Amino acid sequence: MLKKISKILSVIMVATVVSLSLGGCTTGSSSDEKVVNLFTWANYVPDSVIKDFEKQTGIKVNYSNFSTNEEMLAKIQATKGSQYDVIICADYMVQLMSKQKNILMQPINKADIPNYKNIDTAYLSQYYDEDNKYSIPYSLGSEMIVYNPDKIKKDIKGINDLWDPSLKDSEVLLEDPRSVIGMALTKLGYSINETDTKKLEQAKDELEKLRPNVKVFDADTPHNSLINGDTSIGVMWGSQASAALKGNPNLKIVYPEEGMQFEEDNFIVPVKAPHEKNAEKFINFLLDGKESAEITKNIEYINVNTAAKKYMSQDLLNNKAVYVPQEEFGKAKHLEDVGIATKDYDSIWSEFKAYEEK
Amino acid sequence: MESKILKRLSNAYILFVFAFLYIPIVIIIVYSFNSTKSNVVWGGFTLDWYKTLFSDDNVITALKNSLIIAIISTFISAVVGTVGAVGFDRYNFKGKGVISLLIYIPIVIPEIIMGISLLVFFSALQMNFGIATLVLAHTTFCIPFVLINVKARLSGFDRFVEEAAMDLGASKFTVFRTITLPIIFPAVISGAMLAFALSLDDVIINFFVSGPESTTLPIKIFSMLRFGLSPEINALSTIMLLTTFVVLIASQVIKTNKNN
Numbered sequence: 001m002l003k004k005i006s007k008i009l010s011v012i013m014v015a016t017v018v019s020l021s022l023g024g025c026t027t028g029s030s031s032d033e034k035v036v037n038l039f040t041w042a043n044y045v046p047d048s049v050i051k052d053f054e055k056q057t058g059i060k061v062n063y064s065n066f067s068t069n070e071e072m073l074a075k076i077q078a079t080k081g082s083q084y085d086v087i088i089c090a091d092y093m094v095q096l097m098s099k100q101k102n103i104l105m106q107p108i109n110k111a112d113i114p115n116y117k118n119i120d121t122a123y124l125s126q127y128y129d130e131d132n133k134y135s136i137p138y139s140l141g142s143e144m145i146v147y148n149p150d151k152i153k154k155d156i157k158g159i160n161d162l163w164d165p166s167l168k169d170s171e172v173l174l175e176d177p178r179s180v181i182g183m184a185l186t187k188l189g190y191s192i193n194e195t196d197t198k199k200l201e202q203a204k205d206e207l208e209k210l211r212p213n214v215k216v217f218d219a220d221t222p223h224n225s226l227i228n229g230d231t232s233i234g235v236m237w238g239s240q241a242s243a244a245l246k247g248n249p250n251l252k253i254v255y256p257e258e259g260m261q262f263e264e265d266n267f268i269v270p271v272k273a274p275h276e277k278n279a280e281k282f283i284n285f286l287l288d289g290k291e292s293a294e295i296t297k298n299i300e301y302i303n304v305n306t307a308a309k310k311y312m313s314q315d316l317l318n319n320k321a322v323y324v325p326q327e328e329f330g331k332a333k334h335l336e337d338v339g340i341a342t343k344d345y346d347s348i349w350s351e352f353k354a355y356e357e358k
Numbered sequence: 359m360e361s362k363i364l365k366r367l368s369n370a371y372i373l374f375v376f377a378f379l380y381i382p383i384v385i386i387i388v389y390s391f392n393s394t395k396s397n398v399v400w401g402g403f404t405l406d407w408y409k410t411l412f413s414d415d416n417v418i419t420a421l422k423n424s425l426i427i428a429i430i431s432t433f434i435s436a437v438v439g440t441v442g443a444v445g446f447d448r449y450n451f452k453g454k455g456v457i458s459l460l461i462y463i464p465i466v467i468p469e470i471i472m473g474i475s476l477l478v479f480f481s482a483l484q485m486n487f488g489i490a491t492l493v494l495a496h497t498t499f500c501i502p503f504v505l506i507n508v509k510a511r512l513s514g515f516d517r518f519v520e521e522a523a524m525d526l527g528a529s530k531f532t533v534f535r536t537i538t539l540p541i542i543f544p545a546v547i548s549g550a551m552l553a554f555a556l557s558l559d560d561v562i563i564n565f566f567v568s569g570p571e572s573t574t575l576p577i578k579i580f581s582m583l584r585f586g587l588s589p590e591i592n593a594l595s596t597i598m599l600l601t602t603f604v605v606l607i608a609s610q611v612i613k614t615n616k617n618n
Contacts, residue, residue: 042581047416064570078481079487083487085570221587240586
């Protein structure tokens with residue numbers, strides 16, 4: 001009796017598993033479905049903008065998240081560029097993806113995106129995609145210096161000043177090898193994408209001199225130590241600088257005179273996007289001046305849209321962390337893939353960090 | 359005298375352990391009511407972060423997905439795990455030793471490896487990533503927890519009770535339903551609760567096997583960190599904690615009712 005029941009049970013179970021998996025296969029969506037699958041960091045596209053888009057077009061947005069560009073890449077490789085319609089990711093990732101054998105992105109048809117004309121040409125034709133064949137800029141992040149003038153009397157102008165002995169044990173830096181080693185390379189007058197071993201060796205020596213000044217490493221919340229007074233000067237991303245100023249309005253933002261490091265985030269469309277037309281509509285909607293201003297107000301990243309300026313509040317335009325003048329972008333430095341030199345960067349970084357225990 | 363000191367010491371020890379475990383959680387909850395957008399400076403009490411959360415459709419969807427996946431995979435793993443444990447306890451078969459070792463694999467292998475292997479497996483099968491793949495993945499790593507729990511309970515089980523019932527003419531199935539199951543039920547429930555908690559808070563495997571329509575709450579929280587810690591994340595974490603506590607309390611209530 002029990003044997004019979006267990007047999008029946010196991011058959012039912014196998015059937016459930018099979019039907020579940022087949023169900024998974026057959027729900028493949030057709031292209032005229034009113035859906036667009038968005039894949040990017042959580043809250044990077046504000047909820048209010050998504051609701052506006054859904055209301056105006058009747059297209060439902062499925063918003064899913066990753067936390068690093070590399071995670072996203074793994075997912076796109078495994079699904080061979082299907083499933084997702086619009087991805088927003090960093091510049092170096094676009095470059096990395098375009099170097100691969102089977103390109104997982106598809107060329108974006110600008111004719112279907114009339115608002116493409118709103119993008120400031122300064123931000124187009126960058127090193128990672130010279131003709132913007134696969135990518136359209138969404139927003140920018142940049143690294144800037146924030147300091148507390150109540151505690152630091154010296155006039156801070158750039159990266160060079162971080163080596164000043166008077167700043168002993170008072171700095172917060174991003175916990176990010178490329179950012180910190182890039183600072184040493186900048187001080188030496190080299191490119192932040194240097195691969196020459198000798199020059200990297202020099203950078204390592206420079207970092208050893210910087211080490212006594214560094215108190216905190218923090219990638220996600222460097223502004224906290226500035227606000228609570230643990231540190232009095234730091235290097236951080238614009239949105240973090242903005243958060244720092246909200247916590248303590250006396251803090252001052254400085255654009256390093258050597259030029260800032262920028263990261264440009266871009267829209268891309270995977271090669272087998274199931275709802276390609278909706279993806280174009282979505283990108284077009286986000287490039288509209290009014291929506292773009294709303295996005296900037298929420299995420300506090302640098303705006304790349306010329307049509308957005310007239311919708312932006314005076315507060316936002318005066319916020320040095322969010323509104324960076326274009327000439328700064330002219331001196332910008334961009335992080336590129338350094339290939340096998342990555343190993344050198346890693347070893348410099350671990351030695352630099354290990355120094356802290358001495 | 360000596361015992362008094364010992365008692366005080368042991369009380370202090372317990373206090374210390376609990377403080378260590380719960381203070382971070384309490385801080386998370388307290389700062390979810392903070393009116394400034396920082397985890398350092400207290401600016402006053404507010405419920406704004408909860409309002410923002412509940413007007414954000416993405417959060418509601420993520421919470422719904424997390425709960426659906428956790429409930430379905432808990433149920434399946436409870437059934438499969440219990441049946442498996444009974445099988446292990448009652449029958450001898452070839453390769454039993456090897457299989458009972460293999461059961462531990464989902465527990466001991468690093469999550470990242472399990473995530474990647476499931477990703478490769480599902481994409482080789484050309485399955486669409488979504489709730490179905492998530493439920494399958496979660497069931498896979500939840501079954502061992504139920505199975506091991508139930509197996510432990512069964513090994514301290516008085517078989518004579520069952521034999522007595524059979525002597526009195528009960529069929530094997532009736533015995534299982536009316537005697538075996540009620541006795542092992544607390545173990546099934548506690549295994550299932552463990553499974554539920556594991557399923558609810560998984561991030562790594564979730565990321566690899568989720569699809570465009572199935573972002574779960576932990577993935578969302580992790581991804582929100584790009585913009586730094588904000589009270590919104592605290593509020594979300596508080597909601598997740600509450601969900602887990604409610605389930606835990608419910609399971610305790612079921613257990614005590616059963617025992618009475």
